[in-house]
Amino acid sequence: MYRKCVVCGKRASIVIERARVGFCEEHFIEYYERIIKRTLKRNGFSGGRVLVAVSGGKDSMALLYALNKLKDDLGIEIMALHIDLGIDNYSIESRRAVEKLLKELDIKYIIVSVKDYLGVSIPEAVKFVRKPPCSVCGLVKRWIMNKVAYENNYDYIATGHNLDDVSTYFLKAMFTYRYEDIVRGNEVISPPKPELKMVGRLRPQIFLTEKENLFYCEVNGVPYVDLECPLSRGALLKKYKTLWETALKLNPMSQYNFTRSILSIKKKIQQEEIEIKPCKICGFPTTASDGVCSFCKLREKIKIMKKNK
Amino acid sequence: MYRKCVVCGKRASIVIERARVGFCEEHFIEYYERIIKRTLKRNGFSGGRVLVAVSGGKDSMALLYALNKLKDDLGIEIMALHIDLGIDNYSIESRRAVEKLLKELDIKYIIVSVKDYLGVSIPEAVKFVRKPPCSVCGLVKRWIMNKVAYENNYDYIATGHNLDDVSTYFLKAMFTYRYEDIVRGNEVISPPKPELKMVGRLRPQIFLTEKENLFYCEVNGVPYVDLECPLSRGALLKKYKTLWETALKLNPMSQYNFTRSILSIKKKIQQEEIEIKPCKICGFPTTASDGVCSFCKLREKIKIMKKNK
Numbered sequence: 001m002y003r004k005c006v007v008c009g010k011r012a013s014i015v016i017e018r019a020r021v022g023f024c025e026e027h028f029i030e031y032y033e034r035i036i037k038r039t040l041k042r043n044g045f046s047g048g049r050v051l052v053a054v055s056g057g058k059d060s061m062a063l064l065y066a067l068n069k070l071k072d073d074l075g076i077e078i079m080a081l082h083i084d085l086g087i088d089n090y091s092i093e094s095r096r097a098v099e100k101l102l103k104e105l106d107i108k109y110i111i112v113s114v115k116d117y118l119g120v121s122i123p124e125a126v127k128f129v130r131k132p133p134c135s136v137c138g139l140v141k142r143w144i145m146n147k148v149a150y151e152n153n154y155d156y157i158a159t160g161h162n163l164d165d166v167s168t169y170f171l172k173a174m175f176t177y178r179y180e181d182i183v184r185g186n187e188v189i190s191p192p193k194p195e196l197k198m199v200g201r202l203r204p205q206i207f208l209t210e211k212e213n214l215f216y217c218e219v220n221g222v223p224y225v226d227l228e229c230p231l232s233r234g235a236l237l238k239k240y241k242t243l244w245e246t247a248l249k250l251n252p253m254s255q256y257n258f259t260r261s262i263l264s265i266k267k268k269i270q271q272e273e274i275e276i277k278p279c280k281i282c283g284f285p286t287t288a289s290d291g292v293c294s295f296c297k298l299r300e301k302i303k304i305m306k307k308n309k
Numbered sequence: 310m311y312r313k314c315v316v317c318g319k320r321a322s323i324v325i326e327r328a329r330v331g332f333c334e335e336h337f338i339e340y341y342e343r344i345i346k347r348t349l350k351r352n353g354f355s356g357g358r359v360l361v362a363v364s365g366g367k368d369s370m371a372l373l374y375a376l377n378k379l380k381d382d383l384g385i386e387i388m389a390l391h392i393d394l395g396i397d398n399y400s401i402e403s404r405r406a407v408e409k410l411l412k413e414l415d416i417k418y419i420i421v422s423v424k425d426y427l428g429v430s431i432p433e434a435v436k437f438v439r440k441p442p443c444s445v446c447g448l449v450k451r452w453i454m455n456k457v458a459y460e461n462n463y464d465y466i467a468t469g470h471n472l473d474d475v476s477t478y479f480l481k482a483m484f485t486y487r488y489e490d491i492v493r494g495n496e497v498i499s500p501p502k503p504e505l506k507m508v509g510r511l512r513p514q515i516f517l518t519e520k521e522n523l524f525y526c527e528v529n530g531v532p533y534v535d536l537e538c539p540l541s542r543g544a545l546l547k548k549y550k551t552l553w554e555t556a557l558k559l560n561p562m563s564q565y566n567f568t569r570s571i572l573s574i575k576k577k578i579q580q581e582e583i584e585i586k587p588c589k590i591c592g593f594p595t596t597a598s599d600g601v602c603s604f605c606k607l608r609e610k611i612k613i614m615k616k617n618k
Contacts, residue, residue: 174570175556175563182570183577243555247484250548257486264488268578 014215017252025219032216036066036204037073043188047075048155050202053145054080054101056094059160061101061224062213063205067158068105080109081148081157083141086121090227097225110148117144118299119306126231128302133231136298143295146284149199155192158202163209167255168240170262182262183269196276198285207256323524326561334528341525345375345513346382352497356384357464359511362454363389363410365403368469370410370533371522372514376467377414389418390457390466392450395430399536406534419457426453427608428615435540437611442540445607452604455593458508464501467511472518476564477549479571491571492578505585507594515572516565 002015002022007030012022016031023031052067054060067078082098085091095111102109115121118140125140126133145157166186173181192200205213217224247254279286279293281300286293292300311324311331316339321331325340332340361376363369376387391407394400404420411418424430427449434449435442454466475495482490501509514522526533556563588595588602590609595602601609 174567175560177562177566177569177573179570179573182574239559243552243559246552246555250552251484253486254484258483260486261483261488261491264486265491265574265578268492269574 013219014212016212017248018256020252028215029219032208032212033066033070035207037070039188039204039207040074040202045074045189045202048077048192048200049153050076050078050156050158051145051149051152051154051199052078052080052158053141053160054082054098055160056082056097056225057160058217058224058226059162059165059205059210059213061097061160061222062216062220063158063160064101064107065105065220065222066216067204068107078107078158079152079154080107081145082109082111083144084111084113084115085137085141086114087123087229087231090225090229093227094225097223100223110152112144112148114140114144117147118295118302120302123231125298125302128305129298134235137231139294139298143282143284143293146197146199147282150197150284154199156189156200156202158204160205160213161186161203162205162213163207163255163259164237164244166203166206167259168237168244170259171240171243172236183266184274187266188263193276193285196285197278197283198276206259209255322528323521325521326557327565329561337524338528341517341521342375342379344516346379348497348516349383349511349513354383354498354511357386357501357509358462359385359387359465359467360454360458360461360463360508361387361389361467362450362469363391363407364469365391365406365534366469367526367533367535368471368474368514368519368522370406370469370531371525371529372467372469373410373416374414374529374531375525376513377416387416387467388461388463389416390454391418391420392453393420393422393424394446394450395422395424396432396538396540399534399538402536403534406532409532419461421453421457423449423453426456427604427611429611432540434607434611437614438607443544446540448603448607452591452593452602455506455508456591459506459593463508465498465509465511467513469514469522470495470512471514471522472516472564472568473546473553475512475515476568477546477553479568480549480552481545492575493583496575497572502585502594505594506587506592507585515568518564 002020003012004010004022005012005024005027006021007027008024010024013025014028015022050067052064054064064080067074067076071078080102082095084095118125122133122137122140126136129136149157169186170182186203188203188206190201192198216222244255274287276285276287277291278284279296280291281296282293284293288294311329312321313319313331314321314333314336315330316336317333319333322334323337324331359376361373363373373389376383376385380387389411391404393404427434431442431446431449435445438445458466478495479491495512497512497515499510501507525531553564583596585594585596586600587593588605589600590605591602593602597603
């Protein structure tokens, strides 16, 4: 089924089950980029300065390549940001892949290290706290991305969250009754709030799957790292893989529709305005009731624990 | 695991995985009835005249038994309604089981036939229309329940919707992006709107599973029909069974939490007020833009098709 490209009738190189179509390489690229543009435009995006966060994995590498190609179309000016997490070989390889693509595309970029901001690398940091590694790494990256983007006058940070990520995040939030996680975050676009030193967010691949991002890299010769983070990155996705496979067998649109349903619901919910204020230490936005953001709390904690060692 | 009753330490007869507890028969009954009471009271129920819809299956038979037992506690006055669908042996057996329980409990009741209202039985009706049988049967039952309850001065209709039903209904609504189905219906309580001839709804078993309802029947010696409707009742549930099994393996609370999440979301959504008006033909409430309710449309259609035969 769907053995032929829906556009030109040539042999299909990829099948998009949820849309019940096949594409040859050329028309897949068209499709992929159309989805990126549509996702942004339908959510009211009208351009600006965009800092693209690239980890070196297939999703963000595809994103950087696509946004660079579409920059005139979208009315954006881009710069890439790579954060070196300091996770042994994984980070070395990631950085190498990112640098390779940056050189090829001849894009402006910044490479920073977690250690420069936090005092320690991610593997060291996770030893000091009881939180799961992905949660520590996530909060550190978000803080660094926002700081770098803000200080370089960028309006938005674009990240490579894909349909598998976002649908799983939402499903888990429902399965664990974390109402806040359903209502907050993971929008296609969060507008910038410069008065709060808060850069906006773009998730242009929210309606594209892992598989599609991978194929987009392959057909465009985009390099990417295929390593798994040794600190168990993607653990959540793996846990939910069988579940989504079962769901997609029931209905190939289930994952896509589920995500759309949540996004529609979110738009209708009367958001209780959560007070965002500047962190007492770093001045970047926080919702913490004690006025100190999670990044500064982590940094202080690590400082004290290192001193006491 | 959970081999002992959490209350008395005796050998457990049933394990409630999502609560990580086991119960002996005696304490299961306590638990079950506590959930019924809590579900109603936490949703603001303060008693009234309740018409209990009993099909003869385990869910509604357990409901009738429990509500009858708890009537003083809940401040309710109950009557049972059984609707004979006219589905051959399935309906004959169902009616027999219902009559057996009614006699045992010595409860006031009404038994009506679909044919008396619609002119034909359900198996005949489905032949005349292209809708799925469950959808036709559902709309007919809802109309009859509302009419009987309204004309007998009941404030609420109680139905045996269980956790498996409701969670699957909501999940399917999300997987098919039927936003309306997420937002509307399946609340624990819908208040009566007497000015619209609209009786309220109670779903006291929304947080109890099929398995629990079945066990409640067993331990109380409540009769029930174990037949499947030959017109494919429960088809949706069966389709989603493997999916929920996978989800429950991931997290035994997933189904429960998912349902709670949706119910919480629904409460937060600004409901666009849908205009409900009296049906031009029967006078009972409808949201149809042409002012004729689905039941009357169906009845008229059948009348015409029978004449033309």
